[in-house]
Amino acid sequence: MSLITQVKRIPKFYRGNAACPGCPIPRELDILIEELGEKTVLVVPASCSTVILGDTSGMPSTVPVVHSAFAASAAIASGIVRALRMRGDKDAIVTVWAGDGATGDIGFATLSGAAERNEDILYVCYDNEAYMNTGIQRSSLTPKGAWTTTTPEGKREFKKPLPFIMAEHKIPYVATASIAYPFDYQAKVRKAKQIHGFRYIHLLSPCPPGWRFDSSLTIEIAKLAVETGVWPLFEIENGEFRLTSVSKTLLDKKNRKPVIEYLKLQGRFSKLTEEQTKEIQESIDEMWEQIKEMVKK
Ligand SMILES: Cc1ncc(C[n+]2csc(CCOP(=O)(O)OP(=O)(O)O)c2C)c(N)n1
Ligand code: SF4
Secondary structure, X not given: OOHHHHHOOOOOEOOOOOOOOOOXXXXXXXXXXXXXXXXXXXXXXXXXXHHHHOOOOOOOEOOOEXXXXXXXXXXXXXXXXXXXXXXXXXXXXXXXXXXXXXXXXXXXXXXXXXXXXXXXOEEEEEEOOOEOOOOOEOOOOOOOOOOEOOEOOOOOOOOOOHXXXXXXXXXXXXXXXXXXXXXXXXXXXXXXXXXXXXXXXEEEOOOHHHHOOOXXXXXXXXXXXXXXXXXXXXXXXXXXXXEOHHHHHOOOHHHOOOOHHXXXXXXXXXXXXXXXXXXXXXXXXXXXXXXXXXXXX
């Protein structure tokens, strides 16, 4: 047996699932399950992930999956973890894996309730910035200016700042992550695993058909989101804010790439005017001024 065969790791999430070409979800789930380990229960509301995890050709996940109604996943996860703890299981990790529609819109009440009660669950939002499974409708996490089937002229409203809203619940751990920085994501999952109480990770997940880009560009676009400052990588642990990975170098504007480099690769932004692009750049710069204040504290 060659050395390469011996060290090859077994994926925790099987290939041959129903995801589109270039979809980051299988790799994101693979890393999640690898880090959390076998004593993990996934709770997944209606979404692309329902299809990916429930493909008729077989179950690609190596851990149990509870498919939940759209709005209910944080409540169902709360019930499962309490039942497990009552049975004496102290270390099973009950994890919600949900899209941005289920998280920021229809499931927000149960999410906020579970966070306020500090339930012992991990909640991961994979944010593809629209309701992708039902045909690319806008969500409250779709960014301003983006085309969707329900915002044909570009979304007029801002993207809901969900990681910061979750931090306001005073939960022990909040983090952002990106599949372009897998070690940073992996480290955050590892840290979240060790913490008790409500933990929230928000993963930006580029979607080739929904964002209108070629399926070979997923990682490049995820990387540009971070390098342009659109998607800062950070963690908030017991109230303490910290930038992580390459985002630590981006406080100085001259280190950030212009946002146009991120926008121009995506068909969903193709109708933006110069004025709108300028506005988006200004809103990113404003967000970084606020981040500067948070870093100082
Ligand atoms: C109460 C309810 N309303 C609407 C639907 C239809 N529905 C199924 S998946 C989905 C979109 C989910 O969007 P998101 O949570 O962003 O996940 P994604 O599909 O993008 O992975 C919708 C609207 C549903 N299943 N239940
Ligand atoms: S529509 Fe987007 S998020 Fe859904 S499976 Fe396809 S690439 Fe993934």
